[in-house]
Amino acid sequence: MLKDHMNIFVAGHKGMVGSAICRALRQDGFKNIVTQEKKSLDLRDQSAVRGFFERNSIDYVILAAAKVGGIHANNTYPAEFIYENLIMEANVIHQAHSAGVQSLLFLGSSCIYPKMADQPISEESLLTGPLEPTNEPYAIAKIAGIKLCESYNRQYGTDYRSVMPTNLYGPNDNYHGENSHVIPALIKRFHEAKEAEQDRVTVWGTGEVYREFLHCDDLAKACLFVMRLKPATHQKMTSPMQSHLNIGFGSDVTIKELAHMIKEVVGFNGELIFDTTKPDGTPRKMMESQKLFELGWRPQYSLKDGLQNAYEDFCATLNTSKS
Numbered sequence: 433m434l435k436d437h438m439n440i441f442v443a444g445h446k447g448m449v450g451s452a453i454c455r456a457l458r459q460d461g462f463k464n465i466v467t468q469e470k471k472s473l474d475l476r477d478q479s480a481v482r483g484f485f486e487r488n489s490i491d492y493v494i495l496a497a498a499k500v501g502g503i504h505a506n507n508t509y510p511a512e513f514i515y516e517n518l519i520m521e522a523n524v525i526h527q528a529h530s531a532g533v534q535s536l537l538f539l540g541s542s543c544i545y546p547k548m549a550d551q552p553i554s555e556e557s558l559l560t561g562p563l564e565p566t567n568e569p570y571a572i573a574k575i576a577g578i579k580l581c582e583s584y585n586r587q588y589g590t591d592y593r594s595v596m597p598t599n600l601y602g603p604n605d606n607y608h609g610e611n612s613h614v615i616p617a618l619i620k621r622f623h624e625a626k627e628a629e630q631d632r633v634t635v636w637g638t639g640e641v642y643r644e645f646l647h648c649d650d651l652a653k654a655c656l657f658v659m660r661l662k663p664a665t666h667q668k669m670t671s672p673m674q675s676h677l678n679i680g681f682g683s684d685v686t687i688k689e690l691a692h693m694i695k696e697v698v699g700f701n702g703e704l705i706f707d708t709t710k711p712d713g714t715p716r717k718m719m720e721s722q723k724l725f726e727l728g729w730r731p732q733y734s735l736k737d738g739l740q741n742a743y744e745d746f747c748a749t750l751n752t753s754k755s
Contacts, residue, residue: 433535433591434492434659441466441490443475443524444497448604448648449539449597453494456652466490475520478527485531493528493536494655495521495577500606502613503566503636503713510569517573525580529590536592537659538581540574540676542644542717543567544596552720555596555670555678564714582675593666594676595658598719602648602738603745615645615739618691619746622698632703633695636710639688644718646681647738650731654679657729669723680719681731687712690735697739 434440440457444450445467457465466488473484475497499516506513521538528536545553546561558578563571581592601615612620618635625633658666658677669677685693691704733741 433662434656436462437464438462438491438535439464439466439489440492440494441468441488442494442496443468443520444495446470446604447496447498447500448602448606449600449651450494450496451604452602452648452652453496453655455649456656460656475523476516478519478523481523481527482530485527485533490528490531490533491535492659493524493533494659495524495536495538497524498539500570500613501608502617503711506567506570513567514569514573517570518576521573521577521580525577525584525592529584529588534590535659536581536590537655538577538592538594539655540578540594540596541571542596542598542678542680542719543571544575544578545717547714551716552680552718553678554720555674555676555723558674558676566711566713578676582673585675586672591663591666592675593658593670595655596676596678596719597651597654598644598646598678598680598717600646600648600651602742604648605742605745607746607749614643614687614690615694615742616746618694619698619739619743622695622700623743623746625702626698626700630702632705633700634705634707635687635691636707637687637712638708639691639706640686641712641714642684642686642716642718643690644681644684645690645735645738646679646731647733647741650681650733650738651679653732654724654729657724657727661727665727669727677723678719678721679724680721681735682721682725684716684718685735693736694739694743697736697743
């Protein structure tokens with residue numbers, strides 16, 4: 433359980449999720465936030481991670497570090513996705529336990545659930561069917577992270593909690609041309625088309641699949657909400673064999689609806705073309721987040737306002753790189 437005086441290690445503080453969590457912690461008055469640059473601490477290096485915990489007095493770990501990417505990246509680099517995520521999780525979770533850290537929050541992904549899971553997807557759907565093939569290696573690594581937390585809790589009595597966010601977007605996202613997720617990829621594509629005065633933009637897939645999206649700052653606040661839950665409250669919502677909690681937005685949209693929304697936010701006036709030769713991925717992926725909703729947590733950003741915030745951050749990033 434999170435307390436104000438704790439020394440909190442945020443692994444992955446440079447990423448979209450980690451940086452959002454650091455913002456949320458600072459906004460809530462936390463001052464003892466420990467971070468490490470990748471060049472100073474490679475989480476894939478077991479001895480380096482052990483040394484970090486031996487040198488630092490850490491009370492709480494937030495494991496937001498991960499190798500992430502969209503459909504293309506998952507298809508192209510499956511070995512890197514499964515290996516790097518497995519090794520980082522194993523190193524951080526085990527060395528945290530070895531150093532006596534009793535409290536940890538692991539961030540997973542909605543891709544842990546079966547491709548054809550009943551909608552909305554409840555926590556109980558885990559391991560009930562085949563995964564989406566395009567991101568199976570990444571999903572298996574994330575499932576392993578959940579089970580690591582559960583196993584250490586069962587054997588050692590630690591309080592290691594896991595949250596499964598839906599699709600995320602917002603400030604500090606990855607806008608790489610090939611390895612980004614759908615929202616940053618479309619923001620970049622529409623912006624570049626507008627700047628070049630192009631008359632059309634191509635979107636992968638049919639546009640008919642449904643996705644749920646959550647702003648990263650809303651996720652960060654949800655993480656703090658879960659971290660603050662008393663152990664008894666958290667245990668009522670979970671079980672020793674199923675310790676993870678979903679964090680979703682509460683509604684979803686088609687990719688076609690999303691594309692038109694981003695087109696409007698960016699101010700692109702051309703035509704949208706959907707390339708049906710490209711994969712759609714899972715038909716629908718809507719999270720059941722009722723457990724958190726019933727306790728009082730709700731996202732604050734509407735999708736339209738969140739996209740506007742994300743686009744403003746994208747433009748600010750471009751301006752910074754030019755100066």
